[in-house]
Amino acid sequence: MTAQTASDREPEHTLFGEALQVFHRAADLIGLHPRIRLELEQPDYEHIFYVTTRVGDRLVPLAGAEAAPYADLAPTNLDMTALAPLFDGKLGIGETALRGATVSARDGVMRLSGSVYRVVPGGDVRLKAYRVQHNQARGPYKGGLRFHQDVSLDLFNVLASDMTWKTAIADVPFGGAKGGIRMDPRAYTKAELENISLRYMYKLKQLVGPNLDIPAPDVGTNAEVMAWLLRQYSDGERERHAMRGVVTGKDVRIGGSRGRVRATGQGVAYCIEEWYARRDKPLKGARFIVQGFGNVGSCAAEILCEMGAVCVGVQDADGSIADPKGIDAAKLAAYVHANPANLRRSVLGYAEAQAISHRDFWELDCDVCIPAALGGSITGEVAEKIKAKLVAEGANGPTTVEADGVLEKRGIEVIPDIIANAGGVTVSYYEWVQNKRMEQWTEAEVNGRLERAIKNNYRLILDIAEDTPRKGPEHDSRGFTVGKKLHTRASAMVLALKRIEAHYLLEGFST
Ligand code: NAD
Numbered sequence: 001m002t003a004q005t006a007s008d009r010e011p012e013h014t015l016f017g018e019a020l021q022v023f024h025r026a027a028d029l030i031g032l033h034p035r036i037r038l039e040l041e042q043p044d045y046e047h048i049f050y051v052t053t054r055v056g057d058r059l060v061p062l063a064g065a066e067a068a069p070y071a072d073l074a075p076t077n078l079d080m081t082a083l084a085p086l087f088d089g090k091l092g093i094g095e096t097a098l099r100g101a102t103v104s105a106r107d108g109v110m111r112l113s114g115s116v117y118r119v120v121p122g123g124d125v126r127l128k129a130y131r132v133q134h135n136q137a138r139g140p141y142k143g144g145l146r147f148h149q150d151v152s153l154d155l156f157n158v159l160a161s162d163m164t165w166k167t168a169i170a171d172v173p174f175g176g177a178k179g180g181i182r183m184d185p186r187a188y189t190k191a192e193l194e195n196i197s198l199r200y201m202y203k204l205k206q207l208v209g210p211n212l213d214i215p216a217p218d219v220g221t222n223a224e225v226m227a228w229l230l231r232q233y234s235d236g237e238r239e240r241h242a243m244r245g246v247v248t249g250k251d252v253r254i255g256g257s258r259g260r261v262r263a264t265g266q267g268v269a270y271c272i273e274e275w276y277a278r279r280d281k282p283l284k285g286a287r288f289i290v291q292g293f294g295n296v297g298s299c300a301a302e303i304l305c306e307m308g309a310v311c312v313g314v315q316d317a318d319g320s321i322a323d324p325k326g327i328d329a330a331k332l333a334a335y336v337h338a339n340p341a342n343l344r345r346s347v348l349g350y351a352e353a354q355a356i357s358h359r360d361f362w363e364l365d366c367d368v369c370i371p372a373a374l375g376g377s378i379t380g381e382v383a384e385k386i387k388a389k390l391v392a393e394g395a396n397g398p399t400t401v402e403a404d405g406v407l408e409k410r411g412i413e414v415i416p417d418i419i420a421n422a423g424g425v426t427v428s429y430y431e432w433v434q435n436k437r438m439e440q441w442t443e444a445e446v447n448g449r450l451e452r453a454i455k456n457n458y459r460l461i462l463d464i465a466e467d468t469p470r471k472g473p474e475h476d477s478r479g480f481t482v483g484k485k486l487h488t489r490a491s492a493m494v495l496a497l498k499r500i501e502a503h504y505l506l507e508g509f510s511t
Contacts, residue, residue, distance in 0.1 A: 015375075016157040018401055023161070026493035029482050036504045040164070040497075043134040043157055044141075047207060051127045051181060051199045055192055059083070059091040059117035062109065067116040074104040075111045084189035087344050091117065092189035129200055131179030133213055134160035137503040139173035140211050142425060144218025144249075145200075145225070146180035148374075155375070156180070159218075162396055162418060163425070165496035169457055170422040172429035177213050179204075185220045186344075197225050201232035208233070210245035210435070216428050217249040219294070219374065223261070226250045245435035248428035252440075257431035259446035260424075265299025265372075266447065267423015267454045268394045269307060271415045272368060274455045275390060278462065284308030287366040289322075289388070291315045292373030293336055293347050296394040296421060300370055301329035313356070313364040316373070319348035320361040327353050362386055371398035378403045386412060393417035408487060416489045418496065419458050426450055457495070464491035 020041060027037050062070070078101045082094030091112075104110060108119045130153060133141040143163035146156075156178050164176030181200060185193055207213060217226060226247045233247075234240035250256035259266070276283040286309045290297045293316045301311050311329050313322040316336075321327065327350075335350050336342060348355070356364075362385045369386050371377050372394030378386070383399070383406035391407060392415040393399065399407065399414065407414060430446055433439075456475040463470060463477035465488045470477055480498055 014157075015154045016161070019158040019161065019397065021401060022489055022493050023165075023497075026490050026497050029486070029490065030494055030497055030501070032497055032501060033504065035509065036501055039137075039504070040135060040161075040500070043132050043160055044136065045131075045133040045207075046153060046157070047131040047133070047179070047204075048153060049129050049203050051129045051196055051203060053125060053127070053192065053195045053199055055122040055125050056189065057093045057122045058086075058120045059093060059110075059112070060120050061089045062116045062118055070106065070109050070111065070116050073106060073109065073111045073116065075113075076104050077102045078112065080113070084191075085343050086189070087184075087186035090187075092192070093119075094189070094191070127196065128182045129180070129203065130156045130182075131204055131207060131213070131215075132156040132160035132177060133207075134176040134178075135164040135500070136175035137500050138168060138175055140175065140209075141177035141213035142167055142172075142174035142216070142428065143177035143179070144216045144424075145221045145229075146178070146218040147183055147185040147220035147225075148180065149182060149184045150374075151180050151182050158375070159396055164500070165493060166418045166422050166425055168496040168499040169418050169461070169492060170426045170429070170453065171457060171499065172426060174214070174425070174429065177215075178218070179215065180218065180221070193225070194228050197228040198232045201229045205233060208246060210243055210432070214245065214428070214432065215247050216424070217295070222295070223249055223251045223256060226256075227254060230254070241438075245432045248431040249424075250431070255431070255435050257427055257434055257446055258441065258443040259450070260427045260431055261295070262299040262303065263427035263446075263450060264296045264394065264421050264424035265301070265303055266450060267426065268296065268300040268370060268372070268392055268415075268420050269303040270423065270451050270454045271420050271458050272304065272309075272390070272392050273307065274458050275392075275413070275415060282308075285310065286368060287312045288368040288370055289313035289315075289361065289364050289366045290370040290372055290394070291361070291377060291398075292371065292395060293332070294345075294372070296424075297370065297372035298329065298333045298337065300372060300394055302333055305329045309368070312366055313361055314347050314353075315358065315361045316347050318344055318346035320356045320358055321347050321350055321353040322356045322361070322364055323353040324365070368392060371395045373398070376400055378407075380406050383407050383410070383412075386410075388412065390415065393420045396421065404487075404489065414488055415458070416461075416492045418492050419454070419461055422457070423450055423454055426453055460495055461488060461492045464494050 078097050082097035084092035159178035167174040234243040244255040290301050310326040368390045369388035375397035378399040380402035383403035459475045460477045467485045469481040
């Protein structure tokens, strides 16, 4: 037996390798210059670093046999407003909780509002953090920050490259990046999250900037996190007001753009509207299901309901609900996002729809399916069950390679993520421009620009897919079609690569 050499070994399976299959297919189709392929098939920079922070003491609920010996404990009275309820039932103890308190404790256990808790001391923790900068041929690196327990370098490579394709498709002058921290943000108090965010930017400061790399919200982060990052980046700097564009997705009152919060969902809805318009079919009355009811899922659902579509099912990390007569998405959003009692920010327990099983959700009778949660949720098995005629990808990478094949075989069309959810980065660009000009545009202006941009770019993708080169009033696909029909995912990639390729071909390479 001979020893195995490195070149004999099967290449390691990675999410990034799998995601690049579409890139390579499109690169082959357009005969992409080999050196440009080499530039794009690996990220420019992969930054891995660590964020340390101090986590405060917790009150951990005890139940059953653990709680029984403390049945006789007198109640403790604390400043309940200084306790931070966390998603797992624990309570973070704020600094002021013990002021004026009457404490009755035994073995570190106390009774609070009828329940028994053990005080568990906090301590110092170290969290793994990332920023992948994939490509900057078209402009500064751009991409979201994800705070989630399942992130990895491999995943950020996928998501950062997706941003390179997406910014090219949206035709905004940015490249692609993505980053975040491996953590479950729901397990931390607001004060702890602030410290973690500040420390993340403290470590990242040399690598980002308004003209260098511009983070934005993604899963587990929001406008509040962006505000903390902005402060950490700009505090004490002489020209700090010129630095507002270092992050996008900010609150409107501190330089955010009107329409940014809803922009990704808005873009999903515009794409679906265009898909229906192209077929001369009414969107009004179309039934849809949405997986994920966070920023993207809830905004897309609300906007589609405003357009006359009917939401018949919603699934999030904690459960699924359905109603064939229609779920009022605005009411559900209030139940999930504006309800302090709903600590998990979940659709679970919503009284005006029926709870259904995870399995039944995918089999709901509908016209459009909108995955808007995490990557990989539409597997081959799920794709076999979907009843919709259209899958509009609000999430990044929700459809596996196997599922893509199943959907194609079943004649179910796909609006690929890199156009369907490009509304977020498009309006992030508007925010960045407004920051540079110290302007604030109206929501109508933002949405008007977004609608024109996303529908025109989607029309280009459809023309490439259908091999119908043409010049419309606002779009011209003649330079992009490849002489044969393509799957929309490949056609979206063709558009991205042709736009990126132009920079390399016209500007050349510095040696
Ligand atoms: P979010 O954190 O606001 O919401 C995520 C939602 O997904 C929550 O409702 C959560 O319960 C649900 N979820 C998580 N795990 C799930 C599971 N296993 N099964 C079912 N549901 C699950 O995140 P978001 O900002 O709405 O992002 C959602 C997706 O859209 C992500 O893939 C993100 O990368 C993508 N995206 C977001 C933006 C943006 O502007 N926020 C832009 C482009 C793409």
